[in-house]
Amino acid sequence: MNELERLLITRRSCRAYKPDAIPDDVLDRIIEAGKYAPTGRNRQAPIIIAVTNREMRDRMSKLNAAVMGVDSDPFYGAPVVLVVLAKKEVPTYIYDGSLVMGNLMNAAHSEGVASCWIHRAREVFASEEGKEILKSLGIEGEYEGIGNCILGYPVSDEAPTPAPRKEDYVYYIK
Numbered sequence: 001m002n003e004l005e006r007l008l009i010t011r012r013s014c015r016a017y018k019p020d021a022i023p024d025d026v027l028d029r030i031i032e033a034g035k036y037a038p039t040g041r042n043r044q045a046p047i048i049i050a051v052t053n054r055e056m057r058d059r060m061s062k063l064n065a066a067v068m069g070v071d072s073d074p075f076y077g078a079p080v081v082l083v084v085l086a087k088k089e090v091p092t093y094i095y096d097g098s099l100v101m102g103n104l105m106n107a108a109h110s111e112g113v114a115s116c117w118i119h120r121a122r123e124v125f126a127s128e129e130g131k132e133i134l135k136s137l138g139i140e141g142e143y144e145g146i147g148n149c150i151l152g153y154p155v156s157d158e159a160p161t162p163a164p165r166k167e168d169y170v171y172y173i174k
């Protein structure tokens with residue numbers, strides 16, 4: 001198994017983070033890897049909002065929790081949130097955005113940074129407050145939230161054991 005394959009197989013979702021910040025150069029490399037995900041017809045439908053600002057991170061956490069009707073932190077204490085949205089007019093936008101999410105999580109793992117996809121970005125950025133945030137960043141057009149890639153350093157260094165892969169995952173035609 002080569003190093004990339006090992007990383008793809010050993011990445012796990014982390015659900016308890018230390019508050020420690022991620023160095024800028026590390027975060028930049030993770031984001032860069034996200035930007036190079038393939039996109040349908042290379043239209044690059046996704047955008048990434050990189051949130052390291054504590055106030056905005058907490059605001060987005062609250063908006064996300066409100067979608068579920070809870071007041072816990074759906075970001076599990078992670079200090080960084082990379083929100084991936086994608087332009088709805090592009091037919092492949094959900095696939096494109098999902099691949100960006102995958103690149104971000106795998107690149108994070110390669111940098112020793114823990115991650116998890118946190119859902120409900122769609123609902124958050126369809127809300128008035130979510131739209132207001134986009135507007136304040138000068139983002140125009142119809143964007144749909146694809147996912148929140150939370151990042152940080154794990155509370156525990158112990159990597160969770162992955163669930164076994166189902167028996168009928170692959171059908172071979174040889």
Ligand SMILES: Cc1cc2nc3c(=O)[nH]c(=O)nc-3n(C[C@H](O)[C@H](O)[C@H](O)COP(=O)(O)O)c2cc1C
Nearest residue numbers: 011012013014015116117118119120147160162163
């Ligand atoms: C589309 C999608 C949405 C997810 N939403 C959440 C979420 O809202 N909260 C959460 O804790 N994990 C979420 N996850 C993480 C999955 O639960 C996790 O990937 C799965 O249990 C497999 O575990 P692993 O990532 O450690 O392999 C999501 C994953 C995907 C792909």
